[in-house]
Amino acid sequence: MEIIVAKDYADLSRRACRIIASDIKKKPDLVLGLATGSTPLGTYQELVRLYREEGLDFSRVVTFNLDEYCGLSKDNPQSYHYYMFENFFKHVNIKPENIHIPDGTAVDVESHCRKYDEEIARHGGIDLQLLGIGHNGHIGFNEPGDELLTVTHVTELTPDTIKANSRFFNSMDEVPKKAITMGLGTIMQAKKIVLLASGKSKAGIMAELLDENAVSTKNPASFLLLHKDVTVIIDEEAAELLKK
Numbered sequence: 001m002e003i004i005v006a007k008d009y010a011d012l013s014r015r016a017c018r019i020i021a022s023d024i025k026k027k028p029d030l031v032l033g034l035a036t037g038s039t040p041l042g043t044y045q046e047l048v049r050l051y052r053e054e055g056l057d058f059s060r061v062v063t064f065n066l067d068e069y070c071g072l073s074k075d076n077p078q079s080y081h082y083y084m085f086e087n088f089f090k091h092v093n094i095k096p097e098n099i100h101i102p103d104g105t106a107v108d109v110e111s112h113c114r115k116y117d118e119e120i121a122r123h124g125g126i127d128l129q130l131l132g133i134g135h136n137g138h139i140g141f142n143e144p145g146d147e148l149l150t151v152t153h154v155t156e157l158t159p160d161t162i163k164a165n166s167r168f169f170n171s172m173d174e175v176p177k178k179a180i181t182m183g184l185g186t187i188m189q190a191k192k193i194v195l196l197a198s199g200k201s202k203a204g205i206m207a208e209l210l211d212e213n214a215v216s217t218k219n220p221a222s223f224l225l226l227h228k229d230v231t232v233i234i235d236e237e238a239a240e241l242l243k244k
């Protein structure tokens, strides 16, 4: 695991963008796994800037998002579909047919999840997966628990996550209680993973992840310790409790 300590959020975003841009240049049909939340916003802004100023070409890039809330339609401003188009896709030359995001309104959700994994496999797997991390160690919406599922599935959000994500909604009651998420197996099969952590609120979980050398379903991100190509980009605030 490579750990890069960035000066601040802007530096973290530039560094993440540089890794993604360099991989797209090496492989123009890169299969890119994407995350939502506050943390990757700066990375998306930087990628959009590179598209505009340097012609970074997304025309052959294929994307798969980690997760989506159940029950929210694509045009709901709180959905991850909406987030992705507003913050990234509509500003670059990615082809709509190359964008994949779980559908929170799928009627046969089990079959939808199976097809999502099949589609990832059909594209040869994810080349580069971008991840954020929850305060409780979740990646995607793989929440801490007694077991973690390997495949894309429907999951119940923990009270912690509902509370953390309520900042994007009018009230806690409006936060969906379920989501579709890639499973730990799907994520771990990505050839390369970049995990971003920014701000003091992530310092505790990052110390747990990086100092303890232990894998536990109580901290889903800890499974990344078993992956052979993970880069963690952490800013100074999120790194402040690290012993190493």
Ligand code: PGA
Binding pocket: 036, 037, 038, 039, 040, 132, 133, 134, 135, 138, 139, 140
């Ligand atoms: P955040 O969310 O980037 O908004 O902190 C991260 C996550 O919950 O995975």
